[in-house]
């Protein structure tokens with residue numbers, strides 16, 4: 001018997017041989033002896049755990065950060081309030097607690113995570129818990145635990161319970177040896193932050209689970225996200241949120257990056273829409289499982305010029321934070337997201353002028369309401 005055929009036969013005996021002929025053994029189980037997940041013989045390689053007519057039942061981890069509440073509101077409009085559970089390890093403010101289901105979930109507690117998935121019959125998981133770039137550098141061991149060990153728990157729960165799993169990655173998954181202008185999907189990735197290293201790990205582990213166990217893993221590399229009604233959680237791109245708040249409040253802003261630091265950015269509405277669109281994209285349309293997405297790219301100087309069109313007396317000063325600057329100098333300046341545009345029709349709505357008008361209107365009306373009360 002030819003060697004290759006013999007090896008295939010031995011591997012087939014060891015791993016089981018699914019009808020599709022692809023290599024898809026059951027995922028690793030944390031607790032052998034509890035009901036192991038059986039892959040049916042006719043399982044499709046890209047199968048999801050719900051039929052086309054079912055609404056997904058969604059869990060969002062790390063949901064009280066900059067992006068999670070907006071994502072929950074967005075998904076609740078689409079799938080119904082009770083179909084989307086927000087979770088975090090922090091106590092939610094009243095308005096969030098009363099806006100829909102909220103539950104405590106520590107991603108470092110595997111059994112707690114599994115219990116939530118089982119009890120609520122979760123089918124889609126958005127894994128948002130993370131320590132971002134600047135706070136990660138300030139606490140490497142916690143970042144390693146949350147961003148890497150936490151991810152392992154999420155991957156195992158998702159694989160065992162046949163979930164569709166979204167994990168965001170970031171422009172921070174690239175480093176100084178990556179092409180920076182523009183940065184394509186596939187190129188050298190040697191980030192110099194624990195945040196970036198953990199995100200490259202997440203991309204690779206998710207893709208590995210997809211090819212090895214059939215996990216329906218989907219990942220977007222977000223640029224810096226700009227939102228009006230939620231605060232950023234300690235990243236390098238945070239200046240691009242704070243500037244609007246300070247411009248309206250005091251007409252002044254002290255920027256912690258150099259004026260010429262160019263980074264890819266996106267308004268939160270585009271980010272949330274991209275996230276839902278890639279989750280709803282037919283599996284056949286995804287030629288990859290990790291995509292760059294982008295909207296615009298600007299420097300603090302460009303942003304200031306745009307703000308000055310609305311607030312002519314606005315003043316910016318610079319007090320550079322060396323940690324953040326070193327990180328920003330190693331990240332992409334422009335992001336090539338042509339694969340997302342080609343494969344599943346990604347298209348952003350907000351460029352710099354619309355972003356600035358929207359952000360200033362939000363803070364402006366907020367300030368006017370506060371002054372009136």
Ligand SMILES: NC(=O)C1=CN([C@@H]2O[C@H](COP(=O)(O)OP(=O)(O)OC[C@H]3O[C@@H](n4cnc5c(N)ncnc54)[C@H](O)[C@@H]3O)[C@@H](O)[C@H]2O)C=CC1
Nearest residue numbers: 062064065066067106107128129130168170222224225233
């Ligand atoms: N905001 C941005 O500009 C970008 C965000 N992303 C990614 O999107 C995701 C969400 O980002 P943000 O909302 O900005 O982050 P954030 O830092 O604002 O929020 C992260 C949340 O994770 C929670 N968390 C920490 N440890 C936890 C644990 N052990 N168990 C459960 N939750 C825990 C925190 O309490 C926090 O509410 C992250 O994975 C981030 O890497 C990617 C690129 C850009």
Ligand SMILES: CC(=O)[C@H](N)C(=O)O
Nearest residue numbers: 132133170235236237
């Ligand atoms: C771009 C990101 O991932 C985040 N906003 C950060 O600056 O760390």
